Amino acid sequence: GNSVTQMEGPVTLSEEAFLTINCTYTATGYPSLFWYVQYPGEGLQLLLKATKADDKGSNKGFEATYRKETTSFHLEKGSVQVSDSAVYFCALSGSGGSNYKLTFGKGTLLTVNP
Amino acid sequence: DAGVIQSPRHEVTEMGQEVTLRCKPISGHNSLFWYRQTMMRGLELLIYFNNNVPIDDSGMPEDRFSAKMPNASFSTLKIQPSEPRDSAVYFCASSFGGASYNEQFFGPGTRLTVL
Numbered sequence: 001g002n003s004v005t006q007m008e009g010p011v012t013l014s015e016e017a018f019l020t021i022n023c024t025y026t027a028t029g030y031p032s033l034f035w036y037v038q039y040p041g042e043g044l045q046l047l048l049k050a051t052k053a054d055d056k057g058s059n060k061g062f063e064a065t066y067r068k069e070t071t072s073f074h075l076e077k078g079s080v081q082v083s084d085s086a087v088y089f090c091a092l093s094g095s096g097g098s099n100y101k102l103t104f105g106k107g108t109l110l111t112v113n114p
Numbered sequence: 115d116a117g118v119i120q121s122p123r124h125e126v127t128e129m130g131q132e133v134t135l136r137c138k139p140i141s142g143h144n145s146l147f148w149y150r151q152t153m154m155r156g157l158e159l160l161i162y163f164n165n166n167v168p169i170d171d172s173g174m175p176e177d178r179f180s181a182k183m184p185n186a187s188f189s190t191l192k193i194q195p196s197e198p199r200d201s202a203v204y205f206c207a208s209s210f211g212g213a214s215y216n217e218q219f220f221g222p223g224t225r226l227t228v229l
């Protein structure tokens with residue numbers, strides 16, 4: 001079945017540092033890949049997505065590239081801010097008749113200090 | 115425009131009691147999802163409705179859990195009887211169109227504690 005493996009946190013960075021959160025996946029078919037973000041006390045929000053190999057998703061300075069050869073979708077940001085402190089979830093979609101189904105990684109807690 | 119609304123935000127109950135969680139999806143969305151989030155198991159899909167019809171309830175843990183969607187603007191998740199292992203955060207999400215490439219919008223969640 002489908003699965004997502006994220007780097008374990010927590011990750012603690014200083015403001016303006018470079019961020020990478022690793023995500024690899026196992027899937028059948030051709031899934032879409034997502035990063036969701038959860039701020040304290042809130043539900044998850046879609047951060048970015050990529051629907052096919054070599055696509056790059058980007059939003060709010062975050063980027064991730066769909067790498068089929070390495071089955072990866074690593075999240076990067078060049079300069080983090082305190083307001084980026086949150087839990088980040090990598091996810092992939094089901095395929096075919098289960099294309100509504102999202103499989104999530106365990107989440108990575110990011111703390112950015114001023 | 116209001117997002118997905120869930121109530122209550124927090125619920126503390128004793129083992130054996132009935133618990134009902136409520137969700138109002140975003141107006142116009144025709145797909146609704148219930149998720150459970152725990153430290154041990156992460157985020158799990160419990161049930162998926164499309165046009166008010168349950169399509170996939172394979173994630174519902176056991177018969178103690180039931181979900182309904184009587185109309186397009188309201189859904190409930192009921193646990194009867196509740197057990198301490200049901201303690202978790204329960205999220206409702208909605209989208210327009212069921213495919214996962216259609217963005218799912220999550221509510222703020224209900225934090226359930228069963229003593």
